[in-house]
Amino acid sequence: MGMPGSCPSEPAPHSERLRPSPHHTAVLEEIAGLWHGPALRPDGPTRLRAGLRGLHLGGVWVAAVACQRTGFARTERLIRRRDPQAFHVLCMRRGRATFDVGGTAPGSEPGIWCWWTVPVRGGVVWAVVAARPGHLSVGDIAIFIAAVAGVQGSLTAVAGHVASSHEALMLFEHYLDVVHCAPDLPVAAAPVPLPALREGVEFKDVRFRYSDEHPWVLRGVSFRLRHGEALALVGLNGSGKSTLVKLLCRFYDPTHGAILWDGVDLRDVDPARLRTRIGAAFQDYMAYGMTAAENIGLGDLDAFDDAERIRGAARRAGTDRELSTLPRRYDTLLSRRFPTMSEDGEPATGVVLSGGRWQRLALARACLRDERDLMILDEPASGLDAQAEAEIQEALRTHRRGRTSLLISHRLGSVREADVIVVLAAGQVVERGSHKALMSSGGEYARLFALQASGYRAEDSRPGVEEAGLR
Numbered sequence: 001m002g003m004p005g006s007c008p009s010e011p012a013p014h015s016e017r018l019r020p021s022p023h024h025t026a027v028l029e030e031i032a033g034l035w036h037g038p039a040l041r042p043d044g045p046t047r048l049r050a051g052l053r054g055l056h057l058g059g060v061w062v063a064a065v066a067c068q069r070t071g072f073a074r075t076e077r078l079i080r081r082r083d084p085q086a087f088h089v090l091c092m093r094r095g096r097a098t099f100d101v102g103g104t105a106p107g108s109e110p111g112i113w114c115w116w117t118v119p120v121r122g123g124v125v126w127a128v129v130a131a132r133p134g135h136l137s138v139g140d141i142a143i144f145i146a147a148v149a150g151v152q153g154s155l156t157a158v159a160g161h162v163a164s165s166h167e168a169l170m171l172f173e174h175y176l177d178v179v180h181c182a183p184d185l186p187v188a189a190a191p192v193p194l195p196a197l198r199e200g201v202e203f204k205d206v207r208f209r210y211s212d213e214h215p216w217v218l219r220g221v222s223f224r225l226r227h228g229e230a231l232a233l234v235g236l237n238g239s240g241k242s243t244l245v246k247l248l249c250r251f252y253d254p255t256h257g258a259i260l261w262d263g264v265d266l267r268d269v270d271p272a273r274l275r276t277r278i279g280a281a282f283q284d285y286m287a288y289g290m291t292a293a294e295n296i297g298l299g300d301l302d303a304f305d306d307a308e309r310i311r312g313a314a315r316r317a318g319t320d321r322e323l324s325t326l327p328r329r330y331d332t333l334l335s336r337r338f339p340t341m342s343e344d345g346e347p348a349t350g351v352v353l354s355g356g357r358w359q360r361l362a363l364a365r366a367c368l369r370d371e372r373d374l375m376i377l378d379e380p381a382s383g384l385d386a387q388a389e390a391e392i393q394e395a396l397r398t399h400r401r402g403r404t405s406l407l408i409s410h411r412l413g414s415v416r417e418a419d420v421i422v423v424l425a426a427g428q429v430v431e432r433g434s435h436k437a438l439m440s441s442g443g444e445y446a447r448l449f450a451l452q453a454s455g456y457r458a459e460d461s462r463p464g465v466e467e468a469g470l471r
């Protein structure tokens with residue numbers, strides 16, 4: 001129940017909505033008090049007046065239940081409007097001035113309200129008229145109104161359920177649309193089987209734009225990633241590095257040119273088959289409201305329940321230690337949106353990880369697939385602190401050795417050990433070679449590397465840094 005003037009932030013479950021709240025019970029008690037004990041009232045109304053007032057409040061109670069269902073208005077306002085005196089009595093007796101019944105949810109329907117209050121009002125009028133010549137006793141009237149209320153409560157509930165079923169059906173339509181959505185890439189009628197990578201991947205004059213309205217992002221990119229080699233893609237923001245990776249995973253097809261996997265054009269391959277051969281960690285990773293183990297296990301559903309493999313992947317991503325200190329270790333729910341249990345079976349809430357920790361978890365998810373033919377790491381350490389980044393880069397360097405991998409990073413220090421570095425600028429390859437060769441050629445890579453290095457040196461020698469003890 002909310003405080004006066006408040007309304008609950010979440011709607012009550014349906015089963016709760018039609019159950020009289022303590023406040024409704026208070027109204028009913030009030031009705032009973034008016035009915036059975038006029039003497040309780042200092043102004044001593046007659047039995048008939050008390051009964052009618054009881055009926056009136058009974059109507060208010062029914063209205064309250066309806067409000068709870070339709071979210072139309074607050075009972076407090078209703079009671080005050082319909083019977084200020086009774087409202088005052090209730091406030092005095094109960095020591096509170098509100099009958100908060102569940103808020104003012106959007107979608108409330110004045111139409112439903114009219115639909116349902118008109119017969120109640122009509123019933124009350126009819127009952128009063130019939131009571132005057134003595135055709136009906138007060139008890140008859142009370143039973144009549146209660147019956148009307150019962151029937152109308154049920155009808156209102158049915159109307160509410162019909163409305164929510166309609167809403168649910170519309171949502172279900174969305175769901176069906178998504179599930180039956182055709183692939184936006186043409187899939188070959190008879191896809192070519194994709195062999196394990198033996199020779200390498202070749203980008204052959206790849207040109208790409210996201211649509212006819214968009215500018216060209218890749219303008220004739222050609223290079224080769226040999227089997228067993230670590231290749232780094234570097235370049236300024238927007239030069240097309242991530243787009244190249246998206247093409248390689250076949251999220252899109254090149255507009256012109258081709259990407260060849262051991263000579264097989266990726267367009268002829270089933271994308272699902274291709275993706276089973278690739279492990280990838282993207283800079284915009286996913287954070288699932290599941291346990292830590294499940295978050296990693298999603299990287300490879302075959303290993304979803306394999307605690308040893310999951311732990312091994314976490315170790316390689318440098319996150320095993322911190323996951324082991326969570327309240328339920330790998331079984332800790334990484335979300336506060338769902339209820340969970342503590343180890344001793346008590347209700348508990350999940351844990352919220354920092355961005356850097358999520359990134360390491362996403363990296364562990366990719367590491368679960370690191371036996372795949374090709375590992376893609378797109379800025380895997382961008383959100384990590386300096387120490388974590390150094391640890392991860394070292395772990396990845398060791399792990400990548402002898403495997404085919406493609407690494408994207410703006411931190412040039414972390415790519416210098418790659419076998420080949422490809423420099424992209426405005427969607428074109430402007431340089432390629434080892435770190436050593438590129439440095440001695442004095443081109444774009446050497447310029448960017450020197451710029452980054454001088455940045456560190458400049459920071460290092462900035463006046464005040466030493467005094468501040470930051471070195």
Ligand SMILES: Nc1ncnc2c1ncn2[C@@H]1O[C@H](COP(=O)(O)OP(=O)(O)OP(=O)(O)O)[C@@H](O)[C@H]1O
Nearest residue numbers: 210211214217235236237238239240241242243244
């Ligand atoms: N889904 C998209 N639709 C339209 N344009 C896009 C889309 N994704 C990227 N682009 C555009 O493509 C260009 C290249 O983007 P991309 O993300 O490939 O560059 P990047 O080199 O990876 O950049 P960064 O270093 O910032 O990650 C940018 O101009 C970008 O705005």
